[in-house]
Amino acid sequence: MDEKYTVRSVLNDPAAAEPRKKGEKAAVSPLEQAKKWAMNYLARPHSEKELREKLLQKGAAPEDIETVVALCLDYGFVNDGEYAGMIVRHYAGAGYGPGRIRQELRRRGIPPELWDEALAELPEGTETLDRLLAARLRGRDPADRKERDKAANALFRKGYSWEDVRAAMERLRAE
Numbered sequence: 001m002d003e004k005y006t007v008r009s010v011l012n013d014p015a016a017a018e019p020r021k022k023g024e025k026a027a028v029s030p031l032e033q034a035k036k037w038a039m040n041y042l043a044r045p046h047s048e049k050e051l052r053e054k055l056l057q058k059g060a061a062p063e064d065i066e067t068v069v070a071l072c073l074d075y076g077f078v079n080d081g082e083y084a085g086m087i088v089r090h091y092a093g094a095g096y097g098p099g100r101i102r103q104e105l106r107r108r109g110i111p112p113e114l115w116d117e118a119l120a121e122l123p124e125g126t127e128t129l130d131r132l133l134a135a136r137l138r139g140r141d142p143a144d145r146k147e148r149d150k151a152a153n154a155l156f157r158k159g160y161s162w163e164d165v166r167a168a169m170e171r172l173r174a175e
Contacts, residue, residue, distance in 0.1 A: 034060040034068045045086060048078050049109025084110045084118035092122050095132050100159025129160060129168045142172055 028036070037058045038051060046054070048069060055065045072078040084105055091101045098119060105115050136151040148169060155165045 030061055031064045031067060034058075034064040035071075038068045038072060042072065042077050045083050046078065047080050047083050047109045048073065051078055053109075080110050081114050081117065083108075084114045085121055088118045088121050092128075095128065095158060097129075097155070097159030097161070097164070098122060099161065100157075103159070126164075126168070126171075129155065129164055130171060132158070133165075133168045133172055137172070 034055055037055055037060065041051060041054050051069060051072065052065055055068060056062075060068070069078070087104055087108060087110070088101055091104055096104075101119065101122070102115060105118070106112075110118075132155060133151055136154055137147060140147045142148060152165050152169065155168070156162070
């Protein structure tokens with residue numbers, strides 16, 4: 001497809017609109033209604049699974065869902081690979097580790113085969129991890145076991161592995 005399409009230009013079908021009298025609501029086919037729901041929902045990026053769930057939640061028929069999702073995939077309005085990269089960049093920027101990011105990709109319905117490529121975009125974790133650990137221990141004694149454990153647990157909850165946290169602790173002690 002060489003032409004640039006917008007969600008609105010593809011999903012709005014002016015030919016499907018029937019003429020009506022003033023004040024009269026337009027009769028909308030179930031497929032057209034599903035297209036409108038998708039158009040509104042895709043104002044922000046979403047995964048294919050999220051789009052399917054939203055259309056089902058709104059009450060669209062399964063065959064209409066398939067038609068609308070296929071249309072959105074064909075025109076590139078839904079692209080799980082690009083969406084996975086966006087999720088990885090967002091959560092990495094917020095200081096989350098690979099484990100927590102995988103959880104988020106799973107929750108949003110991104111197929112596992114797309115995870116590795118998206119996670120390859122993660123920046124080198126040692127600098128981020130060292131910065132997060134230093135911020136967590138700021139003003140506290142890093143030699144205090146209780147404070148170190150609290151900081152380590154916070155990093156585990158952010159999705160960093162035990163090996164990564166242990167290595168960051170060792171680097172902090174070496175300073």
